[in-house]
Amino acid sequence: MQEAIKTDLSATPEAALLARRHRLLGKAAPLFYDTPLHIVRAEGVWIYDAHGRAYLDAYNNVPVVGHCHPRVVNAIASQAARLNVHSRYLHETVLDYVERLTATFDGSLDMAVLTCTGSEANDVALQLARQHSGGRGILCTNLTYHGNTTAVSALSTLFSGGRSRSPEVRAVTFPDCYRPLNGLSGETLIDAHLDEIREAIASLKDEGAGFAGMLACPIFANEGLPTVPVGYWPRVAQLVREAGGLLIFDEVQAGFGRTGNMWGQQLAGVVPDIVTLGKPMGNGHPVAGVVARGALIEAFRDEVMYFNTFGANPVSCAAALAVLDVIAEEGLPGNARATGQHLADGMRALQARHPLIGDVRGQGLFFAIELVTDREAKTPAGQIAKRVVNDMKERGVLISRVGQFDNILKIRPPLPFSTSHADQLLSTFDACLTALGE
Amino acid sequence: MQEAIKTDLSATPEAALLARRHRLLGKAAPLFYDTPLHIVRAEGVWIYDAHGRAYLDAYNNVPVVGHCHPRVVNAIASQAARLNVHSRYLHETVLDYVERLTATFDGSLDMAVLTCTGSEANDVALQLARQHSGGRGILCTNLTYHGNTTAVSALSTLFSGGRSRSPEVRAVTFPDCYRPLNGLSGETLIDAHLDEIREAIASLKDEGAGFAGMLACPIFANEGLPTVPVGYWPRVAQLVREAGGLLIFDEVQAGFGRTGNMWGQQLAGVVPDIVTLGKPMGNGHPVAGVVARGALIEAFRDEVMYFNTFGANPVSCAAALAVLDVIAEEGLPGNARATGQHLADGMRALQARHPLIGDVRGQGLFFAIELVTDREAKTPAGQIAKRVVNDMKERGVLISRVGQFDNILKIRPPLPFSTSHADQLLSTFDACLTALGE
Numbered sequence: 069m070q071e072a073i074k075t076d077l078s079a080t081p082e083a084a085l086l087a088r089r090h091r092l093l094g095k096a097a098p099l100f101y102d103t104p105l106h107i108v109r110a111e112g113v114w115i116y117d118a119h120g121r122a123y124l125d126a127y128n129n130v131p132v133v134g135h136c137h138p139r140v141v142n143a144i145a146s147q148a149a150r151l152n153v154h155s156r157y158l159h160e161t162v163l164d165y166v167e168r169l170t171a172t173f174d175g176s177l178d179m180a181v182l183t184c185t186g187s188e189a190n191d192v193a194l195q196l197a198r199q200h201s202g203g204r205g206i207l208c209t210n211l212t213y214h215g216n217t218t219a220v221s222a223l224s225t226l227f228s229g230g231r232s233r234s235p236e237v238r239a240v241t242f243p244d245c246y247r248p249l250n251g252l253s254g255e256t257l258i259d260a261h262l263d264e265i266r267e268a269i270a271s272l273k274d275e276g277a278g279f280a281g282m283l284a285c286p287i288f289a290n291e292g293l294p295t296v297p298v299g300y301w302p303r304v305a306q307l308v309r310e311a312g313g314l315l316i317f318d319e320v321q322a323g324f325g326r327t328g329n330m331w332g333q334q335l336a337g338v339v340p341d342i343v344t345l346g347k348p349m350g351n352g353h354p355v356a357g358v359v360a361r362g363a364l365i366e367a368f369r370d371e372v373m374y375f376n377t378f379g380a381n382p383v384s385c386a387a388a389l390a391v392l393d394v395i396a397e398e399g400l401p402g403n404a405r406a407t408g409q410h411l412a413d414g415m416r417a418l419q420a421r422h423p424l425i426g427d428v429r430g431q432g433l434f435f436a437i438e439l440v441t442d443r444e445a446k447t448p449a450g451q452i453a454k455r456v457v458n459d460m461k462e463r464g465v466l467i468s469r470v471g472q473f474d475n476i477l478k479i480r481p482p483l484p485f486s487t488s489h490a491d492q493l494l495s496t497f498d499a500c501l502t503a504l505g506e
Numbered sequence: 507m508q509e510a511i512k513t514d515l516s517a518t519p520e521a522a523l524l525a526r527r528h529r530l531l532g533k534a535a536p537l538f539y540d541t542p543l544h545i546v547r548a549e550g551v552w553i554y555d556a557h558g559r560a561y562l563d564a565y566n567n568v569p570v571v572g573h574c575h576p577r578v579v580n581a582i583a584s585q586a587a588r589l590n591v592h593s594r595y596l597h598e599t600v601l602d603y604v605e606r607l608t609a610t611f612d613g614s615l616d617m618a619v620l621t622c623t624g625s626e627a628n629d630v631a632l633q634l635a636r637q638h639s640g641g642r643g644i645l646c647t648n649l650t651y652h653g654n655t656t657a658v659s660a661l662s663t664l665f666s667g668g669r670s671r672s673p674e675v676r677a678v679t680f681p682d683c684y685r686p687l688n689g690l691s692g693e694t695l696i697d698a699h700l701d702e703i704r705e706a707i708a709s710l711k712d713e714g715a716g717f718a719g720m721l722a723c724p725i726f727a728n729e730g731l732p733t734v735p736v737g738y739w740p741r742v743a744q745l746v747r748e749a750g751g752l753l754i755f756d757e758v759q760a761g762f763g764r765t766g767n768m769w770g771q772q773l774a775g776v777v778p779d780i781v782t783l784g785k786p787m788g789n790g791h792p793v794a795g796v797v798a799r800g801a802l803i804e805a806f807r808d809e810v811m812y813f814n815t816f817g818a819n820p821v822s823c824a825a826a827l828a829v830l831d832v833i834a835e836e837g838l839p840g841n842a843r844a845t846g847q848h849l850a851d852g853m854r855a856l857q858a859r860h861p862l863i864g865d866v867r868g869q870g871l872f873f874a875i876e877l878v879t880d881r882e883a884k885t886p887a888g889q890i891a892k893r894v895v896n897d898m899k900e901r902g903v904l905i906s907r908v909g910q911f912d913n914i915l916k917i918r919p920p921l922p923f924s925t926s927h928a929d930q931l932l933s934t935f936d937a938c939l940t941a942l943g944e
Contacts, residue, residue, distance in 0.1 A: 085596050092604040093818075094617055094800070096807035098594050106596040109588045115595075128591065130815065136587050145583035149574050150547045152790035153566065156536050157553075158523050158544040166530040179532055184622040184792040185816055191655045216812055217629045218657035227811040347815055352590035354622040354792040354816035362532070369534035373665040374654055377568065377785055378623055378792035380531075 081119075082106045100468070102458050110135035113482050113489055115466065126481040126493050127466045129434075132324050132348030133394040134484045140351045140390040147386035155182075155380035165385040168392050170359060172330050174339040179362035182355065182380035186320040186346025187215030189356045193283065193342045194219055196360060196368050197314045203278025207268055207308075208232070210239035211291045211472050214283060214318055223283060226290055230472075236277045238268035242284075244294035246427045246438065247446060258300050262307055269311045281313035281341070286332035289321035292471035293429050293436035293478075301336035314364075320346035320356070321434075325395050325483055328405035328432030335431060351391050355384035400483040404432035410487045411435065411479075414494040422501045424449060435479035436470070448473030456500050465496045519557075520544045538906070540896050548573035551920050551927055553904065564919040564931050565904045567872075570762050570786030571832040572922045578789045578828040585824035593620075593818035603823040606830050608797060610768050612777040617800035620793065620818040624758040624784025625653030627794045631721065631780045632657055634798060634806050635752045641716025645706055645746075646670070648677035649729045649910050652721060652756055661721060664728055668910075674715045676706035680722075682732035684865045684876060685884060696738050700745055707749045719751035719779070724770035727759035730909035731867050731874035731916075739774035747779075752802075758784035758794075759872075763833050763921055766843035766870030773869060789829050793822035838921040842870035848925045849873065849917075852932040860939045862887060873917035874908070886911030894938050903934045 085106060089097065106118040112134040115123045125135065133140065147161070155162055166180045183189045198204055208214065208223040210230035215221065222234035232239055241249060241264060249260050269279050286301065288294050305315050317340040322332025326348070333340055342364065346356035357379070358365075368374065378384065395401065412430045415437060419425040426440030439449040439456065453475045460467050470478045481489070523544060527535065544556040550572040553561045563573070571578065585599070593600055604618045621627045636642055646652065646661040648668035653659065660672035670677055679687060679702060687698050707717050724739065726732055743753045755778040760770025764786070771778055780802065784794035795817070796803075806812065816822065833839065850868045853875060857863040864878035877887040877894065891913045898905050908916045919927070 082596055085598065085601070088601045088605070089596065091800075092601055092608065092617060093593075093619075094803045094807045096804065098811065098813050099596070100594045104596045107589065107591070108597070110591060115591070130592065131590070136590065138587075141583065141587045144586050145579065148582050148791075149576075149579045151545065152569070152574065153545070153548060153553070154568065155531075156538045158520055158527065158537070158542045159546070160523065163523070163526045163530055167526070170530065179530060181531075185626065185814065187814070188623065188626065188655065195656060216814060217626065217655040218633060219655065221810070224811075352816070352819065352821070353586075354819075354822065362529075365532045366534065369532045372659070373536065373662075375536050376623065376625070376654060378790070381790065381792075383790070384792065 101461050105461065113485055122464065123461070124465045124489060124492055126479050126485070127468050128482060129321060129326060129480045130347045130352050131482045132326070133351050133391055133398070133400065134482045137351060137394060139394050140353070140387055143386040143390035144353060144383055147383045150382075152381055152383045154377050156375070159382055161382040161385040161389070162380045165389050168389065173343065173359055176339060176361050177343060177359045179365040180357050180359045181365060181374065182357040182384070183376050184354045184356060184378050184384070185215070186318070186344060186356045187217050187220050188376070188379075189320070189344040189346055189358050190214045190220045190283065190318060191217045192358045192374070193316045193344050194280070195372065196342055196358070196364050197281040197316060199368055199371060200314060200364055201278065201280040201312055203272070203280045203312065204236045205269070205272030205277035205279045206237050207265060207282040208237060208239055209242045209284060209288065209291055211242070212285070213290045235275065236272075238272055240264045240268050242288050242291050242294060243296050243300055245297060246295060246429070254297055255299070257297050258303055261300070262303055265304065265307055269313070279311050279313045281316055282308045283316040283318060285322055286317045286319065286336040287322045287327060287431055287434070289434070290470060292438070292476040293431065293434060295429055301338045305338040305340070314341035316340060316342040316344065318344045320344060324348040324391070325401040325404055326432055326434050326480070328401050328408055330401060349391065350384055350387040353384060353387035354378070355388050395483075398484065401432070403485070404483050407485050407487055407490050408432045411490040411493070414490060418494065418498055418501070424452065424501055424504070433481055433483055433485055435477070437477040437479065438471070439475045439477065448475035450474040452504065453477060455504065459500045459503070460496060463496045463500065465493055539899050543899065551923055560902065561899070562903045562927060562930055564917050564923070565906050566920060567759060567764060567918045568785045568790050569920045570764070571789050571829055571836070571838065572920045575789060575832060577832050578791070578825055581824040581828035582791060582821055585821045588820075590819055590821045592815050594813070597820055599820040599823040599827070600818045603827050606827065611781065611797055614777060614799050615781060615797045617803040618795050618797045619803060619812065620795040620822070621814050622792045622794060622816050622822070623653070624756070624782060624794045625655050625658050626814070626817075627758070627782040627784055627796050628652045628658045628721065628756060629655045630796045630812070631754045631782050632718070633810065634780055634796065634802050635719040635754060637806055637809060638752060638802055639716065639718040639750055641710070641718045641750065642674045643707070643710030643715035643717045644675050645703060645720040646675060646677055647680045647722060647726065647729055649680070650723070651728045673713065674710075676710055678702045678706050680726050680729050680732060681734050681738055682730075683735060684733060684867070692735055693737070695735050696741055699738070700741055703742065703745055707751070717749050717751045719754055720746045721754040721756060723760055724755045724757065724774040725760045725765060725869055725872070727872070728908060730876070730914040731869065731872060733867055739776045743776040743778070752779040754778060754780040754782065756782045758782060759918075762786040762829070763839040763842055764870055764872050764918070766839050766846055768839060787829065788822060788825040791822060791825035792816070793826050833921075836922065839870070841923070842921050845923050845925055845928050846870045849928040849931070852928060856932065856936055856939070862890065862939055862942070871919055871921055871923055873915075875915040875917065876909075877913050877915065886913035888912040890942065891915060893942065897938045897941065898934060901934045901937065903931055
């Protein structure tokens with residue numbers, strides 16, 4: 069998301085399109101790459117530009133079962149032709165979906181509120197936690213993004229220098245075994261982060277905001293997928309709950325099989341009180357939601373007249389049901405594990421040959437490749453990462469970058485990514501890195 | 507939205523479905539009618555229940571071009587099969603749509619931010635106004651609803667006793683020629699409401715919130731579609747702007763041909779600074795947005811990294827383009843005027859025979875029928891209105907009710923509503939009212 073650049077493209081074939089876009093959406097509407105990609109169609113793990121060129125998509129997690137998967141397209145088309153209306157009448161699709169969805173979680177997470185976007189889901193989660201606790205204060209990390217509503221963007225510290233502008237939000241650091249706080253490790257690293265959380269909660273309470281809970285991605289996707297010491301999350305959960313707050317896991321990026329597990333919380337080893345879902349849920353169709361302990365949702369609905377016109381409509385639910393079907397039938401979490409392992413092995417082989425690769429971190433088909441100019445000093449190579457992302461695109465592979473220094477390559481393809489796709493990604497990356505050294 | 511009731515339905519065929527719904531979505535998830543309607547398909551102005559019965563839909567404005575209009579369904583299906591991805595690549599559909607959309611407004615409203623829901627659109631509008639003005643204070647009316655995000659629900663005074671719980675929001679009354687403030691009329695009625703607005707702005711400024719603007723529906727849809735004295739809106743716009751605020755029109759209900767005009771602001775006679783759109787925009791597909799003066803959107807985008815994953819995706823834009831096509835090609839605003847006039851004439855004829863009908867107000871195909879037990883005293887007949895809404899449903903016609911006393915019947919059908927549909931609505935209403943008197 070960091071690449072909202074305004075290159076002079078007057079000499080490119082896309083100049084006219086870009087000028088129209090600037091006029092209609094604004095010059096700063098975010099756009100990827102130094103030379104933006106003008107795309108016209110997509111299928112599986114491939115995106116095609118207006119000149120007929122195919123790009124291997126190793127970035128987009130929204131089309132989790134593959135771009136334009138016929139099963140999802142057919143579900144949308146046939147339901148849109150039959151019934152597409154709000155949820156104040158009884159219809160079965162929403163019930164079929166929520167039953168299937170909640171069955172994939174721990175039994176305590178047994179009820180849902182459907183929304184249209186992950187931002188809306190996180191906004192509802194904040195409302196649930198604040199209502200339950202009576203407090204307003206929320207913890208998040210200092211390098212994160214959870215969405216764009218007024219309330220949720222107060223947590224989007226990635227774009228506000230690591231701090232929140234809201235007195236109701238405190239940003240804390242997260243454990244990162246590659247760049248650990250004060251060189252600590254294991255339990256002492258956890259202790260240091262827990263102390264910080266404890267102080268942040270105390271500060272929220274001291275300053276009158278109270279404490280409602282902590283909202284975080286269980287795999288810290290926007291923070292750069294750091295390797296977290298074993299035992300961190302259970303201790304955080306205990307601390308947050310003892311302080312009267314709820315643990316909210318934002319599974320918008322981690323969920324739906326991405327990590328080789330259905331949910332990121334399985335890696336974290338704790339069951340949260342509230343889960344928020346989004347991006348891949350409808351493979352691109354705007355559907356999102358909150359899954360939580362039923363008592364929390366009942367209490368919320370008793371007090372707040374929450375209604376979402378498009379949320380829980382039959383078409384969104386049909387799309388989301390088809391996504392669950394395909395994930396199960398095509399064994400996508402298993403494929404994420406297998407292809408992910410193949411990709412991890414290949415990345416580590418490249419790391420042995422390219423000193424620029426400081427760290428390789430992966431969970432299923434979600435990779436963070438940290439580029440550094442000095443392995444000892446771990447000097448972030450942000451500008452080089454930018455060149456790599458653009459060069460990879462020129463060579464036909466789409467990735468992005470993330471992290472406080474923008475030096476972490478973010479690789480997160482649709483899940484039907486095969487070992488041969490992984491090999492193409494690896495050989496292209498190898499060629500990119502080799503060219504950099506020339 | 508007021509009919510979130512929990513009737514004992516254990517003896518009905520829908521009991522099992524309702525029990526599942528309570529378990530999965532919560533007992534208080536809003537549901538229409540004493541005996542909920544179990545629906546399975548819809549087409550044009552008709553909704554069909556699980557028992558094969560057809561209901562004339564005189565309530566739903568979202569399927570503005572008719573339920574499951576093939577043109578919109580085909581646009582969704584074919585675009586979903588071709589490309590469905592976020593807007594950080596160049597693609598043409600979003601530009602085609604925003605160009606067509608902005609062309610329907612005054613030339614000053616020339617840029618758009620696309621979102622997925624009207625709530626998100628209103629949340630963005632608040633962010634735009636607050637950034638532009640440097641103030642936080644917002645005016646709304648004391649009987650309104652604009653959406654469900656944390657920030658926007660602070661304006662939803664319909665569910666909070668006419669006041670906002672936020673110190674950044676002031677709720678003001680609105681002019682209503684049927685129930686005028688202190689029995690005033692014309693300019694003196696406007697003066698009284700303007701005094702109240704002036705005081706509310708002063709109070710926001712005095713208490714440190716500053717003043718960002720006023721957000722309202724140009725036809726006061728949720729307030730019960732009151733007849734507003736001529737000249738009200740231009741004077742409000744002037745006052746709000748002189749105080750340093752922006753005028754935001756929420757066209758989520760008023761827009762897309764509903765009133766016989768493309769936009770409600772044409773009836774208000776002023777061009778706002780910001781417009782928010784939603785419900786009918788994609789005929790049920792989750793698409794919404796903000797149209798505003800370009801300078802406002804540029805300034806917002808320069809400061810805030812606003813990105814909406816599903817907003818501006820090609821499928822949403824294809825659906826929305828098809829809606830604009832059908833509105834134009836089927837002449838739906840003209841039909842709204844013609845059928846609306848026929849319906850208005852019929853309602854006034856019923857009013858002459860049924861003393862319960864206190865007031866008939868309509869704009870195109872949007873009607874508010876105020877039921878009263880005493881025409882002189884204008885005693886609101888809220889319980890009778892509830893019976894009428896349920897009885898109309900039992901007789902095969904879907905409507906709802908609204909207003910501070912829940913005594914105003916809300917009639918707002920899909921726009922391909924013909925005079926014969928209007929006649930069915932009128933004769934059913936006549937039968938309902940007659941049965942009440944027996």
